[in-house]
Amino acid sequence: MEYVIEMLNIRKEFGTFVANDNITLQLKKGEIHALLGENGAGKSTLMNILFGLYQPEGGEIRVRGKKVDISNPNIANDLGIGMVHQHFMLVENFSVTENIILGTEPTKYGVTNKKDAAKKVQALSEQYGLNVDPNAIIQDISVGMQQRVEILKTLYRGAEILIFDEPTASLTPQEIVELIQIMKRLIAEGKSIILITHKLKEIMDVSDRVTVIRKGQGIGTVITAETNPNDLASLMVGRQVEFTTVKGESFPGEETLDIKDLVVLDYRGIEKVKHLNLNVRKGEIVGIAGIDGNGQSELIEAITGLRKVKSGTISINGKNVTNMKPRKVTESGVGHIPQDRHKHGLVLDFPIGHNISLQTYYTKPISKSGIIDYNKINEKALQIIKDFDVRTQGPSELARSLSGGNQQKAIIGREVDRDPDLLIAALPTRGLDVGAIEFIHSRLIEQRDKGKAVLLISFELDEVMNVSDRIAVIHDGEIVDIVTPETTSEQELGLLMAGHTNQKKAQDLTQKGEDQHVE
């Protein structure tokens, strides 16, 4: 069998740190080859070497059997290697065609020739079944569609080998299904694909072979059909991984969070949370299941004081905190792992140590009469880094340069360390690998077992089913049902989330939910 790409014994060092140590990856023509590894295992480094962004210290790269020296991305481009980045590189207010031709604008009499380019884009889109409108503006189309534009961009430039970097991280379940179809179509048309991911389910679904790397070391390559998710996970992490989170029975106590008849508007003034009622008790995890955009973000922002409430009340430990400033809410005993760690969770240009004290910098013992003792900030940071296994060079490393999983661990460490009565975790495991997910889930359960209330918001049904003691299903700004993981199924949740309520069943379930309110 012919290999289109061979990366043999690749070694890459950053100073004294070895990011890639003797890694070999061989891509056959017409296969989907998964590259599996934890956050920070060295997957991106390896792919950046292939794409010409980094130069390896050792090893060699062969493309179609010929040894090559890829010293910059243009060479990778000429060799037919294209990359679909995790964070899209698109100009928001340009059209699809304009984005695709950016940097290689075809000209006619010295003027950009968009018409012919649009035709070419249209033709490619049809050939691969991408269904993209060449004249649509990027900011008007969905995330899934934007990703297809990225795919088209590589195809337009003649890519034969496509690298997908965590392609499903920001997609909805439906979009993931469509993406998998697109990848299969690409293969059918003779392309080869490297898929970077840490989602085992996707690997099992689409890939032909898997190369696993762990902590910069090449562990080996296996044939997908001959393995299973459990084996892959232990190869990746280096030990056995529990998929279903082990947790004991919950013993809920008094109400910590009580939301009554809550109405919240979004920035356009449209009602996103509509007369919502919900409570979370001590010692339980309530999961909110729902499709993105059904009022979850507005609900969390209202609880944490980041968004004004139109009507209704929010109480924490019996104290009314409706429309209080974020700091007052935090001081009332609320911890919040925000949905978007880059936007809300971290000041990326601050050292990670500063970020760990982001809500406590003004309190004793860190500061006294307005003067900060940065030694105390560092001490706290070192403690969190140790307790929560944050992989970083130290408290003074910029938050920006940590990997996503370690950024998230730092945030969780910060929030849990303040020992809040109510912990709100919004998409706490987004973009993380199984090892980190397992760690974070066990921390949430630990909080519950300490008698704290936990509110979990997630778009992933697995997560909601695994971690929650009760599941509140949100649809169109209302809690349509409260169910328990033992008595429901993913199918039922899926239907509820989509707004289909079986009248009879819905009544029963509401009844049950109310019973629980009374308890």
Place this chain on the structure above:
Amino acid sequence: MSNRATNLLVPIISVILGLLVGAVIMLVSGYDPLKGYAALWNGIFGDLYTIGETIRQITPYLLAGLAVAFAFRSGLFNIGVEGQLIVGWFAAAYVGVAVELPKIIHLPLAILAAAVAGAIWGFVPGLLKAKFRVHEVIVTIMMNYIALHVTNALIRTVSDGGDRTGNIYASASLRSEFLQNLTEFSRLHFGIIIALVMVGVMWLILEKTTLGFELKAVGFNQNASQYAGMNVNKNIILAMVISGAFAGLGGAMEALGTFEYVSSKGGFTGIGFDGIAVALLGMNTPLGVVFGATLFGSLKYGALNMPNAAGIPIEIVEIVIAVIIFFVASGYIIRLLLLRASAKKKEAK
């Protein structure tokens, strides 16, 4: 090449390149670059008098640079340093001429008046930004014009239709016989000490206080700051107020030290605008501002000697000075070239 070596080489190469290109400009225009640079050198370090005058020139640049840098660190672009400096200048001079008090009260009062005036001039754009999201650049530019013409009108009123106030009382003056004797009767005054203390104040605020922690956090990421419970609007206003106070102090230096009066102006002083370059040259750090202000002040003052001593027209002189500063500011390019060169060397090995 080690990091430290690069850090040291970059400014040196920048200055040398700037001087070389400046020399070419003088040559092409038919003047002797050696004579020109000798005049520049003598203009700065020639004797104690010029050294004293150079330091005097650096003083307002220091404060203007601090003002711009402080706002920058909080994520705000204060173009209004010029206007804040002008109102500070007027306020200090007014307090200086209006009353006569014991020095121990009068001088601090005049300085404080300048700081407060500048702070108020910074407060307005800060408030508009915080409450209505009006961009501070637009407001501060407009506030500059308001400052210029309002102070001109006030000066006419105060001086009964004249175009300058009388001299301030000696009790409000920053000048010192000691410093003048030391520097062959230059106009060097105690303002430089105030300016250097303010460098320390800015460093303290940013690096040691909770206020500085908040200001920097807001400057980097308003969303995360709000999430962490900081009052973003309060911090925006405070940043502009403190920045304006620094600028106002810059005005006090001119009012109480250099000139001892304020006269109506046909246009801007330029110190506030140069403050932007000073801050950026110094990468918005307090120590960096000292470096930037020293470079700016020295070149600006030393250049005054070039037309007299080397017969080079002032226009050419200004181009040469601008070229030198340009090269220092583009240190990034030189750093890049150095890195390339060392990478090539490594490959060749």
